[in-house]
Amino acid sequence: MTLRIRTIARLTGIREATLRAWERRHGFPRPSRSEHNNYRSYSREEVENIRRVAKLIADGLSVSEAIAQVQATPVQALPRGERLSERFWSAVMMMDAEAVRRVLDEAQASMEVEVYCNGFLMPLLREMGMRLDVAREHMASALIRQRLIGLLNAEEPRTGGPHVVLACPAQDHHEGGLLALGLQLKRRGWRVTMLGADTPAEALHSACAQLSPEMVALSFVRRREPEELATVLGEAVRACAPARVVVGGPGAREHLKTIFSLGAQYAESADELLALWQQARGVQTRT
Structure with missing residues (x-):
């Protein structure tokens, strides 16, 4: 499977004219040419290398330095994690779902x-909006979400731990971070109920009335x-009362004053959420 120069330019942000200029001046990239119309076609390896060059330029290297570094260090010579990431992105660019699954399989088999x-799935998920068009982002995020759901379901439930309900609020459909949080909490002995994406206040109220969780x-x-x-x-906090509500995610960072004024708390990570929980338990114990 190969890609045309127009698609490469759209996915990498590098103009077609720039790619042709690199080819003339630096001998990079090296597309094949079709016999009947002489169109440039780029292999998966070339796609990987172009993407790596674009990233190095964005990090501050000159064009010649970036190309030299990529040519001196092929993907196969990169550390395992970086190599798998590069293979993931090139497979996504080609819209090769089976190749993406093979990369995810290999990474899962080699990592705790x-x-x-x-360290692997979540960084990929966070970068998708900047790297991919809508079709490729939907395909890739769906495959990663499947992995996260599988990891969460495979974790043995425990009894006796605090109970947390996890949800994305109404009109928020990106649940990857929520799934990762659920996995981390479940591995630490919490009982996790996942409501998932686009959860209205009425559903939160119903779940909390039924389950009486310590935290949402x-x-x-x-x-x-x-x-x-x-x-x-505000609707969510009222729906979940008296459960403690903790808010996270990139869409909440700039609204901390509002979050605190509504009686909720903010956590940037699972560790911060756990620290808030321990702090709350300490206050209850002293009381």
Whole structure:
């Protein structure tokens, strides 16, 4: 499977004219040419190398330095994690779902669960919006979400730990971070109920009335205006009462004052959420 220069330019942000200029001046990349129309076609290896050059240039290297570094260090010579990441991105660019699955299989077989989740899958998920068009992002995020669901379901449930309900609020459909959080909490002995994406306040109220969880964690990924976030979070806090509500995600970072004013708390990671829980338990014990 190969890609045309127009597709490469769209996916990497490097103009077609720039790619042709690199080819003339640096002998890079080296596309094949079709016999009947002489169109440039780029192999998977060339796609990987172009993407690596683009990243190095974005990191501050000159074009010649970036090309020289990529040519001196082929993908096969990179550390395992980087090599797998490069293979993942090239397979996604080719829209080769089976190749993506093979990369994810290989990474999962070679990594401990939390390293695989937090050190491999989640960085890929966070970068997708910047790297991919809509079709490729949907395909890749769906495959990673499947992996995270599988990891979460495979973790043996435990009894006796605190109970947490996890959800994305209404109109927020990106649940990858929420799944990763659920996995980390479950591995630490928590009982996890996953409500998932686009959960309205009514569903939160029903779940909390039935389960009486100690905590509800909400993941805000989609950017919202302050008034919208205040409305959505206010409804959620009231729906979950008396459970403690902790908010996280990139869509919440710029609204900390609003979050605290509504009686919720903010956590950037699973460790911060656990620290908030321990702090709350300490206050209850002293009381």
